[in-house]
Amino acid sequence: MTTTTPIRRRPDSGLPTGHGTGRIGNRIFAGISTGAGVVILVILAAVAAFLLWRAWPALMASQEELDTVNIMRGRSLAGYIAPLLFGTVLSSIIALIVAVPVSIGIALFISHYAPRKLAQGLGYIVDLLAAVPSIIFGLWGIQFLQPVLHPLFTWLSENLGFIPLFADYQAPARNILTAGLVLAAMILPIITATIREVFLQTPRLHEEASLALGATRWEMIRQAVLPFGRSGIISAAMLGLGRALGETMAVLMVISPGFLINFYLLQPGQHQSIAANIASQFPEASGLGVDVLIASGLMLFILTFGVNLLARWVIARRAEFSGAN
Amino acid sequence: MTTLATASANQVRRLPGWAPWAILVGCMALAAGILALGQGPTIAGVLLIGALLYVVAITITSRAVEGSRYAKDRLATTLVTAAFLIAMVPLVSLVVTVVVNGIGALSAEFFTSDMVGVFGQDPGGGIYHAIIGTLYVVGIAALVSIPLGIFTAIYLVEYGGGRIKRGITVLVDVMTGIPSIVAGLFAYSLFLLIFGPAYRSALVGGVALAVLMTPVVVRSVEEMLRLVPNELREASYALGVPKWLTILKVVLRTSIAGITTGVMIAIARVTGETAPLLITVGLANNVNYDAFDGRIATLPVFVYRQYSQGGASVDRAWAAALTLIVIVMALNLIARLVSRYFSPRGMR
Amino acid sequence: MSKRIDISDLNVFYGDFKAVEDVTMAIEARSVTALIGPSGCGKSTFLRTLNRMHEVIPGAYVTGKAVMDGHDLYGPGVDPVVVRRQVGMVFQRPNPFPTMSIYDNVLAGVKLNNRRMKKADADDLVESSLTGANLWKEVKDRLDQPGSSLSGGQQQRLCIARAIAVRPDVLLMDEPCSALDPISTLAIEELIHQLKQDYTIVIVTHNMQQAARVSDRTGFFNIAGTGKPGRLIEMDDTATMFSSPSVQATEDYISGRFG
Numbered sequence: 001m002t003t004t005t006p007i008r009r010r011p012d013s014g015l016p017t018g019h020g021t022g023r024i025g026n027r028i029f030a031g032i033s034t035g036a037g038v039v040i041l042v043i044l045a046a047v048a049a050f051l052l053w054r055a056w057p058a059l060m061a062s063q064e065e066l067d068t069v070n071i072m073r074g075r076s077l078a079g080y081i082a083p084l085l086f087g088t089v090l091s092s093i094i095a096l097i098v099a100v101p102v103s104i105g106i107a108l109f110i111s112h113y114a115p116r117k118l119a120q121g122l123g124y125i126v127d128l129l130a131a132v133p134s135i136i137f138g139l140w141g142i143q144f145l146q147p148v149l150h151p152l153f154t155w156l157s158e159n160l161g162f163i164p165l166f167a168d169y170q171a172p173a174r175n176i177l178t179a180g181l182v183l184a185a186m187i188l189p190i191i192t193a194t195i196r197e198v199f200l201q202t203p204r205l206h207e208e209a210s211l212a213l214g215a216t217r218w219e220m221i222r223q224a225v226l227p228f229g230r231s232g233i234i235s236a237a238m239l240g241l242g243r244a245l246g247e248t249m250a251v252l253m254v255i256s257p258g259f260l261i262n263f264y265l266l267q268p269g270q271h272q273s274i275a276a277n278i279a280s281q282f283p284e285a286s287g288l289g290v291d292v293l294i295a296s297g298l299m300l301f302i303l304t305f306g307v308n309l310l311a312r313w314v315i316a317r318r319a320e321f322s323g324a325n
Numbered sequence: 326m327t328t329l330a331t332a333s334a335n336q337v338r339r340l341p342g343w344a345p346w347a348i349l350v351g352c353m354a355l356a357a358g359i360l361a362l363g364q365g366p367t368i369a370g371v372l373l374i375g376a377l378l379y380v381v382a383i384t385i386t387s388r389a390v391e392g393s394r395y396a397k398d399r400l401a402t403t404l405v406t407a408a409f410l411i412a413m414v415p416l417v418s419l420v421v422t423v424v425v426n427g428i429g430a431l432s433a434e435f436f437t438s439d440m441v442g443v444f445g446q447d448p449g450g451g452i453y454h455a456i457i458g459t460l461y462v463v464g465i466a467a468l469v470s471i472p473l474g475i476f477t478a479i480y481l482v483e484y485g486g487g488r489i490k491r492g493i494t495v496l497v498d499v500m501t502g503i504p505s506i507v508a509g510l511f512a513y514s515l516f517l518l519i520f521g522p523a524y525r526s527a528l529v530g531g532v533a534l535a536v537l538m539t540p541v542v543v544r545s546v547e548e549m550l551r552l553v554p555n556e557l558r559e560a561s562y563a564l565g566v567p568k569w570l571t572i573l574k575v576v577l578r579t580s581i582a583g584i585t586t587g588v589m590i591a592i593a594r595v596t597g598e599t600a601p602l603l604i605t606v607g608l609a610n611n612v613n614y615d616a617f618d619g620r621i622a623t624l625p626v627f628v629y630r631q632y633s634q635g636g637a638s639v640d641r642a643w644a645a646a647l648t649l650i651v652i653v654m655a656l657n658l659i660a661r662l663v664s665r666y667f668s669p670r671g672m673r
Numbered sequence: 674m675s676k677r678i679d680i681s682d683l684n685v686f687y688g689d690f691k692a693v694e695d696v697t698m699a700i701e702a703r704s705v706t707a708l709i710g711p712s713g714c715g716k717s718t719f720l721r722t723l724n725r726m727h728e729v730i731p732g733a734y735v736t737g738k739a740v741m742d743g744h745d746l747y748g749p750g751v752d753p754v755v756v757r758r759q760v761g762m763v764f765q766r767p768n769p770f771p772t773m774s775i776y777d778n779v780l781a782g783v784k785l786n787n788r789r790m791k792k793a794d795a796d797d798l799v800e801s802s803l804t805g806a807n808l809w810k811e812v813k814d815r816l817d818q819p820g821s822s823l824s825g826g827q828q829q830r831l832c833i834a835r836a837i838a839v840r841p842d843v844l845l846m847d848e849p850c851s852a853l854d855p856i857s858t859l860a861i862e863e864l865i866h867q868l869k870q871d872y873t874i875v876i877v878t879h880n881m882q883q884a885a886r887v888s889d890r891t892g893f894f895n896i897a898g899t900g901k902p903g904r905l906i907e908m909d910d911t912a913t914m915f916s917s918p919s920v921q922a923t924e925d926y927i928s929g930r931f932g
Contacts, residue, residue: 022566022567022568022569022570023567025567025569025570026567026568026569028569029568029569029572029573030484030568030569032476033476033477033479033480033483033484034480034484034485035476036472036473036474036475036476036477036479036480037476037477037480037481037485037489037490037493039473039477040473040477040493040496040497040500040539040540040543041492041493041496043500043536043539044496044499044500046511046515047503047507047508047511047536050510050511050514050515050518051507051510051511051514053514054510054514054517101408102408102411102412103408104408105404105405105407105408105409105411106408106409106412108405108408109405109406109408109409110409113402113405113406114409122409124661125413125416126412127657128416128654128657129412129415129416131590131593131594131597131653131654131657132416132419132597132650132653133596133597133598133599133625133649133650133653134505134597134598134599134600135597135599135625135628135629135646135649136419136423136597136628136646136649136650137419138629139422139423139628139632139642139643139646140415140418140419140422140423143422143426144418144419144422148369151364151367151370152373185415188412188415192412216394216395216397216398217398217401217402218397218398218400218401218402219394219397219398221401239502242502243502245504246502246503246504246505246506246507247504248504248505248506248599248600249599249600249625249629252600253629253632275504275505275506275600278506278510278600278604279506279600279603279604282603282604283603283604283607293510294510294514297506297507297510300504300506300507301503301504301507304502304503304504304507305499305502305503307502308498308499308501308502309495309499312495312498312499
C-alpha cells in the first residue's frame with residue numbers, strides 16, 4: 001500500500017494580480033523582438049535610400065559634367081552602365097545554363113540514386129562548396145580552370161568558330177565564358193540545395209505507384225519527380241541567378257575587362273560586370289565618379305531585388321498549390 | 326502459369342553487372358589513344374572525351390541488348406552520376422590547388438608578422454595584421470547581427486502575425502540576396518554622411534558585413550525555433566511561466582545547439598567576403614588595434630591585393646588563401662558537429 | 674486545500690468560430706470529474722479554458738463565468754499566469770523538457786520562474802512530488818539523467834510530478850493515457866485515485882471504461898454537426914451516467930452506438 005506523502009501548501013492566496021508574473025518582462029521582451037523586426041525593415045529601406053541619395057547627382061548630371069569623370073571616357077550614364085549590365089546578365093546566364101542541369105543531376109543523385117546512408121553526407125559535401133569564399137573561387141579560376149579550358153577553347157574556336165559565339169579565341173582564357181563557368185561552380189550548391197529539398201518532398205505514393213506499374217527508375221522520375229519539382233527548379237534557378245548577378249570577386253579576378261556589347265564568349269577584353277567594375281574602380285574614384293559607380297550599384301540592387309522577389313513569389317505560389325507549408 | 330512463363334520469356338535480357346565498367350575502361354583507353362595521336366593525352370582531356378564516349382557506348386549497347394526503355398534509364402543514370410562527379414571537380418581541384426600553392430609559404434613567422442617594411446618582391450612578411458583585422462570586422466558584424474537576427478527570428482516565430490510578419494519574412498528573404506558589393510556601397514554612404522569622406526575603419530566594414538549576415542542569422546534561427554515542439558511551450562505555460570521566460574528558458578534553451586550552428590555558418594560566410602571590404606576598409610601594412618579609426622587589413626582583401634601585385638607576393642596570397650579556407654571550413658565543420666552532438670534527442 | 678470551480682454560461686470562440694456553447698457545470702473539490710464525448714466535441718477546448726491555456730492560440734476568447742472558490746478566473750486584471758500556477762495541466766503526450774534532467778524537470782515550475790530555493794528545500798520538493806506521482810522509487814537513483822530517458826508511462830508520471838511541484842489546487846488532464854500502453858495506463862489511473870485526496874481533478878478521456886473507473890462525476894459533450902459548437906449534453910454521478918443516463922444521445926455514445 002503506497003501512501004501519498006502530504007505535500008505542503010502555500011497559504012491560500014486567492015488570485016492576486018500583477019506581481020512576479022512577468023507582465024513587465026513580457027512587455028519588454030515583446031518590445032525588443034518587435035523592434036528587431038522593424039530594424040530589419042529600416043535597414044533594407046536605408047540601403048535603398050542611401051544608394052538613391054548617392055546616385056542622385058550622377059542621375060541628374062549633365063553630359064558636360066559626366067565628361068569630366070575619367071572612368072566614363074566620354075560616355076553618357078546609360079552608355080556607361082548598359083555594357084556593364086549586359087556583361088552582368090550574360091555571365092549570369094552562362095552560369096545558369098551550366099549550373100541548372102548539373103544541379104538537377106546532383107539533386108537527383110542525392111535524392112534518388114545514392115544509397116540512403118550516403119545521401120546526407122553527399123549533401124554536406126555539396127554544401128561545403130557553398131562555404132568557399134568567392135576570392136578563392138577567383139584564384140581557382142585563374143590558376144586551375146583557365147589552363148584546363150585553354151585546349152578546349154582552342155578546339156572550340158578551330159572547329160566551331162563559324163558560330164559567332166565561339167569565334168576567334170584568344171589566349172589567355174580570361175573571357176566571359178570562363179567567368180561564367182566559375183560563377184556556375186559558385187551557384188551550384190545553392191541551386192542544388194533548393195532542388196534537393198523539393199525532390200525529397202515528392203509524394204512517396206506517386207513514386208511507388210509509378211514503380212509498381214513497371215516503370216524504370218528514369219521513367220518514374222519523369223512521371224513523378226520532375227513534374228512535381230518543376231516550379232521548385234524554376235525558383236531555385238532564380239535564386240542562383242540572383243546570387244550570380246551580384247557576385248564580384250570571381251568575375252573581377254578572372255575576366256579581362258571591356259565595355260562592349262557582343263557575344264564573343266571566347267575573347268578577352270570584351271565584357272565586365274557591374275559588381276566587378278565597382279570593386280576595381282571604386283578605390284581610385286572621386287567626386288562624381290563615385291556617384292556614377294553608386295548609380296550602377298543601384299541598378300544592380302534593383303535587378304537582384306526583382307529577381308529574388310520573383311523567385312520567392314514562385315516558391316510561395318507553389319506552396320499554396322501543393323498545400324505544403 | 327502460362328502467362329507468367331510468357332512474361333518471363335518477354336522479359337528483356339539485361340546487361341551483366343560488369344558490362345558498364347568494362348565499357349567505361351574501354352572508353353577511357355580509347356580516349357587516351359585518340360589524344361595520343363593528336364596533341365598528347367592530358368588527364369582532363371582523357372576524362373572528358375572518355376566520358377563522352379562512354380555515354381554514347383553504354384546507350385548503344387544497352388539499346389541493342391535491353392531495348393530502348395532500359396537504354397534511356399542507363400543514359401539517365403550515367404548523366405545523373407556524371408553531374409555529381411562534375412560537381413566534385415571544382416571542390417576537389419579547388420582544395421588541391423589552394424593547398425599545393427599555399428603550403429610552401431606557411432611558417433610560424435607568417436602568422437606572427439605583419440607587412441611593415443616588406444615591399445613588392447621582398448620575401449617574408451605575414452598575415453598577423455590581417456587576421457586581427459578580420460577578427461575585428463567579423464566581430465563587429467557578429468555583435469550587430471546575432472542579437473538583431475535572433476530577436477527578429479523570435480518576433481517572426483513567437484510574436485508576429487498578419488501583414489508585418491509576412492512583410493518582414495519576404496524582405497528578409499530578399500535581403501539574403503543583396504549583392505555583397507551593394508552592402509559595401511551602403512556602408513560607405515552611411516559613414517560618408519556621418520563622418521565625412523575620409524573616414525575609413527573596421528567599423529564601416531563591420532556594418533557592411535552585418536547587412537549581409539543578419540538575414541542569414543534570421544533564417545537559420547527561425548528554422549530552429551520552428552523545430553521546437555509546441556508541446557514544450559504549452560508545458561511551460563501550464564506551469565505558470567510567463568511567455569518571455571518560456572521563450573528564453575525553454576524555446577531558446579532547447580534550440581541553442583541549432584542556433585549556434587546557424588550563427589557559426591553565417592560567421593563563416595562573411596569571413597570570406599571580399600568585395601565590401603575592398604571598398605570600405607581598404608588595406609594596411611601594420612596591425613591596427615583601433616576598430617574606429619584608420620584602414621585595417623583583412624584576410625580576403627590581403628589575398629586579393631597580394632595576388633594582384635605578382636611575384637613573391639603571390640606566394641603570400643596563396644598562403645593567406647589557404648589560411649582563409651582552413652578557417653572557413655573549420656568553422657563549418659565545428660558548426661555541424663555542434664548540432665550533431667549537442668542537440669537534444671529528436672531535434673537534429 | 675483543493676478548490677471547486679463553478680462554470681456558468683461559458684462560450685469559447687476562435688475568432689468568429691464558436692467552438693463551445695453555453696456550458697454550465699460545477700466541479701467539486703477533491704473529486705475526479707471526467708469529460709467524455711466524440712472527437713471534436715469541444716471537451717479539450719473547454720478543459721483548456723479552466724486554466725486559460727486556450728489564450729495561447731491567437732484570436733481565442735471566452736464569454737461567461739468560471740469561478741474558483743469565489744474568485745473569477747476571468748475577472749478584470751487577473752493574470753493568466755497566476756491562474757495557471759493554481760490550475761496545473763497534464764497533456765496528451767508526455768512532454769518533459771528534453772534539455773533538463775529528471776530532477777530539473779520536477780523543479781521546472783520553480784526554475785523557469787527564476788525563483789530561488791535552498792538546495793535542501795529543492796531536494797524535499799523533488800522527492801515529495803515524485804513520491805506523489807508514484808515515480809520516486811523508480812528514478813531516485815538516476816535523477817540526473819535526462820527526462821527523455823524514461824519510458825512513456827514514466828515520462829507522463831514525471832509530467833504529473835512536475836505539475837504538482839507547483840502546488841496547484843486543481844489538476845487538468847487532457848487524455849493523459851492516450852499515448853500510453855495498458856500497464857502504464859493502469860499506473861496513471863491508480864495515481865489519479867491517490868491524487869484525488871489532495872486535488873480537484875478534471876480529466877478528458879476518449880476511453881469510457883477509464884472514465885467509469887476513475888471518475889466520481891462525468892460530463893458528456895456532443896456536437897450537433899460539423900461547424901456547430903460543442904455543448905455539454907448531460908452531467909451526473911458517474912455511476913448514474915453509465916447505468917441510466919437521462920438523455921438518449923448519452924446512452925447511444927456510452928453503449929458504443931456512435932462516436
